[in-house]
Amino acid sequence: MRQVKIFDTTLRDGEQSPGCSMNLNEKIEIARQLETLGVDVIEAGFAVSSPGDFESVKTVADTLKNCTVASLSRATESDIDTAYNAVKGAVSPRIHLFLATSAVHMQYKLRMTPEEVLERASAATAYAKRLCSDVEFSAEDATRSDREFLARVIRAAIAAGATTVNIPDTVGYTTPAEMSALIAFIMERVDNIDRATISLHCHDDLGMAVANSLAGVAAGAGQVECTVNGIGERAGNASLEEIVMALRTRRDFYQAETRIDTTQIYHTSRLLSNIIGQSIPNNKAIVGKNAFAHESGIHQHGVLAEKSTYEIMTPESIGIPSNSMVLGKHSGRHAFENRLAELGYRFPKEDLDAFFAKFKELADRKKELTDGDLEAIVNNRMYVENLYELKTFAMTTGIGTRASCAVSLERGGELVEEVSLGDGPIDAAYKAIDKITGVANSILEHYTIHSTSDGMDALGEVVVKLRNGDRVTTGRGLSTDVIESSILAYLNAVNKLLA
Ligand code: KIV
Numbered sequence: 001m002r003q004v005k006i007f008d009t010t011l012r013d014g015e016q017s018p019g020c021s022m023n024l025n026e027k028i029e030i031a032r033q034l035e036t037l038g039v040d041v042i043e044a045g046f047a048v049s050s051p052g053d054f055e056s057v058k059t060v061a062d063t064l065k066n067c068t069v070a071s072l073s074r075a076t077e078s079d080i081d082t083a084y085n086a087v088k089g090a091v092s093p094r095i096h097l098f099l100a101t102s103a104v105h106m107q108y109k110l111r112m113t114p115e116e117v118l119e120r121a122s123a124a125t126a127y128a129k130r131l132c133s134d135v136e137f138s139a140e141d142a143t144r145s146d147r148e149f150l151a152r153v154i155r156a157a158i159a160a161g162a163t164t165v166n167i168p169d170t171v172g173y174t175t176p177a178e179m180s181a182l183i184a185f186i187m188e189r190v191d192n193i194d195r196a197t198i199s200l201h202c203h204d205d206l207g208m209a210v211a212n213s214l215a216g217v218a219a220g221a222g223q224v225e226c227t228v229n230g231i232g233e234r235a236g237n238a239s240l241e242e243i244v245m246a247l248r249t250r251r252d253f254y255q256a257e258t259r260i261d262t263t264q265i266y267h268t269s270r271l272l273s274n275i276i277g278q279s280i281p282n283n284k285a286i287v288g289k290n291a292f293a294h295e296s297g298i299h300q301h302g303v304l305a306e307k308s309t310y311e312i313m314t315p316e317s318i319g320i321p322s323n324s325m326v327l328g329k330h331s332g333r334h335a336f337e338n339r340l341a342e343l344g345y346r347f348p349k350e351d352l353d354a355f356f357a358k359f360k361e362l363a364d365r366k367k368e369l370t371d372g373d374l375e376a377i378v379n380n381r382m383y384v385e386n387l388y389e390l391k392t393f394a395m396t397t398g399i400g401t402r403a404s405c406a407v408s409l410e411r412g413g414e415l416v417e418e419v420s421l422g423d424g425p426i427d428a429a430y431k432a433i434d435k436i437t438g439v440a441n442s443i444l445e446h447y448t449i450h451s452t453s454d455g456m457d458a459l460g461e462v463v464v465k466l467r468n469g470d471r472v473t474t475g476r477g478l479s480t481d482v483i484e485s486s487i488l489a490y491l492n493a494v495n496k497l498l499a
């Protein structure tokens with residue numbers, strides 16, 4: 001079996017896409033989970049892009065012990081210095097350089113001739129290599145580049161010290177057959193290719209990112225770049241869970257394996273979805289709610305008789321808990337903690353204290369709490385110190401009258417109250433909060449509400465995204481009262497903005 005490395009770029013290509021931004025603590029939590037999942041390389045960010053990105057790449061690099069941590073870098077000395085400074089504390093640091101090689105990118109974006117690009121690729125790789133032994137070179141837009149020129153650039157990068165050469169399908173343009181042929185061509189034409197690992201980085205604009213990545217692996221690539229849930233620029237990147245499970249389920253065909261602990265896939269996917277507030281489509285391969293649900297009678301009959309009639313992999317293999325359990329107000333701390341652990345969550349004692357208190361509060365208002373409810377409780381962890389706490393709210397609403405809401409918040413032991421009118425009760429409540437907290441220039445970019453379980457007494461979870469200039473924060477709120485959930489979610493996003 002060949003070993004294929006999984007290079008996860010959820011925190012870089014994934015995080016830079018709209019609606020997927022995370023704060024430092026959220027990134028650390030995802031990075032830790034990716035390490036538990038067993039990825040070989042984590043691209044923690046693009047260190048030069050902002051002081052915040054530098055800080056998060058550095059913190060991830062300093063924290064993780066069992067995987068390589070990379071920072072993206074343009075092919076300039078100052079970018080490379082910044083990338084190296086961010087990752088140098090890692091047990092295994094990597095500098096990931098990129099430079100475009102397609103005619104359209106060289107002419108219009110870089111305004112460089114092919115010979116200048118060749119020279120820059122070589123010089124930048126050599127410069128990075130003097131700082132860090134592990135250098136990856138990416139030929140951006142490789143799949144739309146002239147093949148002979150691409151081969152020259154790759155040969156030059158390897159000669160200058162690159163140990164991984166990446167072939168990005170930057171705009172999601174290629175097809176599986178073309179990708180396969182391109183990798184075969186590179187393996188044949190680049191005479192020093194045996195000194196480097198070939199990597200793939202596919203985008204999903206035509207829905208072929210996973211198929212293209214797998215075709216590249218079958219042709220001989222040794223690393224795949226991907227993201228959890230396939231998040232990423234535009235239509236996203238190749239999805240980690242789909243690639244890993246395809247390699248595992250079709251081991252017979254690919255003759256390749258990864259280091260991934262597949263039983264961590266489900267939890268990793270849920271964790272990311274909850275942190276960025278982006279739900280997973282029900283029909284998403286591997287991790288969607290319906291991925292293992294058999295609805296038709298014929299299928300159900302088949303599966304009951306023999307699972308493999310309609311099931312090519314088991315839910316357990318990706319870590320979906322095999323049993324479901326409901327807890328209630330008489331359930332103790334032990335049962336609560338146990339169930340969270342079965343769902344993949346482990347927290348320090350202080351966090352568990354807070355979650356258990358919330359559990360008790362909700363169990364008083366709702367008879368039975370399901371796995372979905374428990375997950376919602378832990379999803380509401382704050383990641384920041386709360387500047388404002390909700391104390392009370394009261395509202396009036398109806399037909400033929402404008403909604404109004406009075407909200408009182410506590411800040412540092414002091415109560416502050418405001419009243420506002422609005423186009424509906426939630427608008428009124430949010431305006432009252434804006435008056436108190438002074439974040440009036442923010443834009444509510446996204447608001448969703450869903451129930452975390454079935455039944456009339458279900459908990460309502462609200463997720464909001466709030467933009468203030470360049471910053472977007474995600475807030476969550478959970479209650480049996482959906483207006484309260486809405487207020488808590490907004491306040492959570494405001495607290496994150498103010499943190
Ligand atoms: O899509 C792309 O080309 C990239 C490179 C920077 C690797 O993300």
Ligand code: ZN
Pocket residue numbers: 013168170201203233
């Ligand atoms: Zn990309």
